[in-house]
Amino acid sequence: MNSFTEENYLKAIFKLLEKGEKAVSTTALSARMTTKAATVTDMIKRLAEKKLINYEKYQGVTLTEKGKAIAISIIRKHRLWEVFLVEKLHFKWDEVHEMAEQLEHVKSEELVNRIDAFLNFPKFDPHGDPIPDAKGVFNRKKSVLLAEINTGQNCIMTGVVDHSVNFLQYLDKVGLSIGKEIKLIEVVGFDKSIQVQLNGKEKVFLSHEVAKNLLVNKQ
Amino acid sequence: MNSFTEENYLKAIFKLLEKGEKAVSTTALSARMTTKAATVTDMIKRLAEKKLINYEKYQGVTLTEKGKAIAISIIRKHRLWEVFLVEKLHFKWDEVHEMAEQLEHVKSEELVNRIDAFLNFPKFDPHGDPIPDAKGVFNRKKSVLLAEINTGQNCIMTGVVDHSVNFLQYLDKVGLSIGKEIKLIEVVGFDKSIQVQLNGKEKVFLSHEVAKNLLVNKQ
DNA sequence: ACAAATATTTAGATTAGTCTAAATATTTAG
DNA sequence: CTAAATATTTAGACTAATCTAAATATTTGT
Numbered sequence A, B: 001m002n003s004f005t006e007e008n009y010l011k012a013i014f015k016l017l018e019k020g021e022k023a024v025s026t027t028a029l030s031a032r033m034t035t036k037a038a039t040v041t042d043m044i045k046r047l048a049e050k051k052l053i054n055y056e057k058y059q060g061v062t063l064t065e066k067g068k069a070i071a072i073s074i075i076r077k078h079r080l081w082e083v084f085l086v087e088k089l090h091f092k093w094d095e096v097h098e099m100a101e102q103l104e105h106v107k108s109e110e111l112v113n114r115i116d117a118f119l120n121f122p123k124f125d126p127h128g129d130p131i132p133d134a135k136g137v138f139n140r141k142k143s144v145l146l147a148e149i150n151t152g153q154n155c156i157m158t159g160v161v162d163h164s165v166n167f168l169q170y171l172d173k174v175g176l177s178i179g180k181e182i183k184l185i186e187v188v189g190f191d192k193s194i195q196v197q198l199n200g201k202e203k204v205f206l207s208h209e210v211a212k213n214l215l216v217n218k219q
Numbered sequence C: 001a002c003a004a005a006t007a008t009t010t011a012g013a014t015t016a017g018t019c020t021a022a023a024t025a026t027t028t029a030g
Numbered sequence D: 001c002t003a004a005a006t007a008t009t010t011a012g013a014c015t016a017a018t019c020t021a022a023a024t025a026t027t028t029g030t
Helices: A004-018 A026-033 A037-049 A065-087 A097-103 A109-118 A165-174 B004-018 B026-033 B037-049 B065-087 B097-103 B109-118 B165-174
Strands: A053-055 A061-063 A154-160 A181-187 A194-198 A203-206 A214-218 B053-055 B061-063 B154-160 B181-187 B194-198 B203-206 B214-218
Touching: A004 A026, A004 A037, A004 A061, A004 A065, A026 A037, A037 A053, A037 A061, A061 A065, A065 A097, A065 A109, A154 A165, B004 B026, B004 B037, B004 B061, B004 B065, B026 B037, B037 B053, B037 B061, B061 B065, B065 B097, B065 B109, B154 B165
Parallel strands: none
Antiparallel strands: A053 A061, A154 A181, A154 A214, A181 A194, A194 A203, B053 B061, B154 B181, B154 B214, B181 B194, B194 B203
């Protein structure tokens, strides 16, 4: 079994690799982990020993398949717990990170899969980040706020920022729900309200306030 | 902050003290923690240093108020998580211990209190053990052994003494579970086995050994 | 009561994860 | 292209939690 620290290093390496570099430097990792470079060198030697990362002196590291699978499973647990904390325990989306950092290390595949089912297999966490499935497969695109996309862009609604009953009821009324296709027709400069087309059919107007609270995935 | 290990020692000391002794010996603790006596001596020195336990060489240990409060908070978390796992994720009551052992160390008072509310403030865990409230007060309504009640008495099952997988699986099979109504029909003098009626319906025979391991609240 | 048995502590070692300081390798700028 | 700047690794040390072996204290049985 791997320690919390090892799991955290693997997660950090995964996230840094996701940014595009082909290998992660000791310095980048030490910044991410808020430890010293010497500490990172020690740790990556141990992870390489365990065949969780590929490491050559002075050349940075990459994940092996085994290491990558562990990193993804930690990310899956982190994001599912975040959904649980927000949806079921009504925490705000910006309060859950620290708790999820601890919960992600609870060791039980069965537990995380049951949480997944309990939450009805969510695809995105409350921050709009995609949740890998039980096989480690996930949609790599992060969701963005509807208020931040360009005219003409086609999207799929993936979540909300504001979880208030009022807001959810409003969405229901205008016909917006998770999975709905949304195309941005135009932005009105005056108040930044927008006109969108739903499922290639009805067009509706949404205030900037509403657009700031809707998460979408660009298509 | 205290480490997982420190929290586990405090919990173990609390449980051993509950058994009635006025101090916990190094040997008792080493058996409970499955570590060596020498390891326990090191650890209790550290806990005494932190003023979480009272310790005098060769005299065993007791908990300070501070240590007791921590132990109770760990027990509260453990039992609430067990209720969550059984009630919400539909685990069987004999599958949840290991997961709860990990979850009990997640640090957030707010989290455990919200879980408590989410579960509607349960008073007993799935094994029938009482759950301390947010102030550390146990519901002291002490359940009694089924073996100790009188013929004709109506009870509600609240827990078990023996937590072995074997015993819990046996109970499952005969249809006994927390909350079940049990009426004592008769005691057979020969071997002290008993006949009980469940929920005013089916009657079943239980050995004295089983009756000695079932906790009930008289109605 | 006192020797044998048992319990407890001390001493010295190990591993994971961290640090600082020094050594070495790589990258970059003139 | 080489010297300076930067990045990385090595060496040596520290703490928490554990161990074994040895020393010491307490308890028990005749």
